[in-house]
Amino acid sequence: MMLRSIYLKAIRDRWLGITVAAAAIALTNWMGVAAYKGIDEVALEAFDLMPEAFRELMGFDTSLGTTGMIFSEMVSSMVPLVLIGVLIAMAADAVAGEERWGTINVLLANPRGRRRLVAEKAGAFLTLTAVGCLLMWGGYYLVIALVGEDGSGMFLGSSTIHLAALALFIGGLTFLVGSWTASTLKAAATGTTVMIVSFFGAGLLPMTTWGGPWAKVFPWYYFDGAEPFSNGVAWDHVALLAGPGLAFLVLAAVVFERRDLKVGEERTTILDRLARNPRFSHLAERVAGRAMLGSITAKTTSEARTVLTIVGMSMFYMGAMIGPIFKGVGDKMSELVKAFPEEIMAMVGGADYGSPAGFYHGEIFSIVGPVAVAVLAIGMASRALAGEERERTMGVLLANPVSRTRVVLAKAWAMVLMVAAACLVTYLGVWTGSWLGGSGLSLANIAAVCTHLAVFSVFIGTVALFVGALTGVSRAATSAATLLMIASYAVANFLPLSPTWGGWAKASPFHYYASHLPLENGFAWGYLGILTAASAAFVGASVWAFRRRDLKG
């Protein structure tokens, strides 16, 4: 049934990812709401004590209760980042993926024109965007029903319409780049960059005195600039996102119709171009040449250079930005924070937003940093074994005198190195930001938080490695590690607020990463030891699992 058309097959291949994302979001949402509910009254009283200006700045709206606050946080950051992330992967793969895997030849050998191909793929993308939004929206009401609220005053539908419009814009752009360049990598990189940069641009610039108008440059501004969650749909903003989004899809059909089809993705990097120029070939060879092929570890790290560059640049950019921003708002904030009761501090992850360290923690190290670095780790680890099997290169690799154990260890080590590199860049970014903004962060504590980040990300990566080693299915590895990541975030952040369930937070790996607030308190060696031991155990289990089974490909 699902193989009757290109459209149906595209949906068949991708519905699971969307459903898992929606389920994970609903679960996180439910845990958050349920945990806050126990301290509803205290929290609300405390929030009412806050000055209006601060509530506005932080986006806290007490009129809707704590449930409303959790929802407003969720719908403005986690929901769009997760859903659009999944849709970017899908849109990047839609046309370019068929060329990358070489399946475009047999596909177009059937009586289907190129325009029809793009139309069906775009149709599937639109359908899955709609389904994803509806699932998210359904999840909101499920959570509301579970905790016995009525959801009045929350414009959940409006917020979902804005979500769909933003997804259409960024996904459409990704789809266009993929159809144009035949490169899934370029397409995904474009979509992700637009998503992350505009998320921060639209979110951080209004906090400065000069940046407000510039926020309107970013698509994200039209997603939540008009606060659809509290005010309902701003149709002009929706149109500004959805219009170009649809235009991108149409344009994709036009450019795809005109160009030569490719089979097998040929990546041309700057180094390749240098290498072709006889004047620079020697230099290029020294930079890229034998070193990257010297061993399994070297080759694996060199393959992840692009992702590392994106993650590293984002982390550096954020780290360097936060310092100057805090300089602008910090004084006001630390005054306000003094008036806050303890419960409030617990609600913002225990971070003291009035201090540079707390502000840094809340802005970078609470969600975005771990997500970015863990994405690098999960990507590398799930491709490490299962990816080589999927691409059928494991056969030739193991035709060489390398043991399975060595393959697992070399790939795990490559992941550790790249995560360490990303965290080193984060360190430099935060150091730069602290220097620019005169925040005076302790260098040892910056090192501590970056070490905690690295060790946590490596742990999440080793889980992906293990699932890949056990199953040989890279999607299973990615999904399992991502789910663990989201669940452990939810458990560590929301359970401590509940008097009955608080102790269970220690079951979450995230607890050992963040609860100690290393940027304020330095290294927690015991916690690092626990995460390191757990990582080592998963690597050991990966070796065991990978040695005992038949390999694919």
Next chain:
Amino acid sequence: MTENPVIQISHLTKKYGDFTAVRDLSVDIPQGEIFGFLGPNGAGKTTTIRSVLDLIRPTQGSATILGLDTHEHSVKLRRRIGYLPGELAIYPALSGKEALTYFANLRGGVDWGWVDELARRFEADLSRKIGALSSGNKQKVGILQAFMSKPEVYLLDEPSTGLDPLMQQEFQALLREVTKAGATVFLSSHTLSEVERVADRVGFIREGRLIATERMRDLRDKALRRVSMQFAKPVKASALSAVEGVREVEVDGLHATVTYEGAMTPLLKAAASHEVLSLASSSVDLDEIFLTFYRGEANGVREEGARR
């Protein structure tokens, strides 16, 4: 069977649930031999090779190469084995040169002069990314990676796939060279033409079972040949059909076409008692015997049909 075989597969069985891909397969291959491993698609050729290489684990049975168990000593052995997978996949983002450099680094002891020599012989373009190569050109890179370390044993799974006739010839010459130098080759294929010119011995696998192993020489002798003869006077078919080895006789006036197997002498003797004006023999037709093996065993009725 053979004394000190280089490759020895003993009672190899590989099951996937209820499905048996390879069933109790045993074969010994001595040093310097090219063993052609023939069978239709899905017969179990690739499963056999992958089991021998320890990429998958046999349900029962085992294999040794150079006297070492292929599971226990898999890493040590791989240094001495060149493997070319049937469905070749090499990192598409690397150029041919980069991919070979990578494997050379993992393997150690690669003579780049030999690699360059191979690249020249096969006219392989190693500067282009593998993802951008045609399947034939990609296959050349695959061949180079299997041969570059001059291993003692070659496990080649349909190696000629995608190669043009000139390159196939070059490849066969290379196989002869390496076996002359003492290497042993296990060559899997589903087409006889890929192995008939080089193999010393062939094994036929069908539905996971090795149904026959034959010396190539014996196989050629067994093969059917056709002789067309022109006589001065009409000859009776019965005069020729009674001769040893003759399978079929067709007489049309002064012209007779005889299909026979084995040596030609009895037929020549019988023909010489009549006045023969001309005689033409068509080349060895292994394909027919090969098809017999393909279709034959499980379905005896079709054996006749295959021989016509």
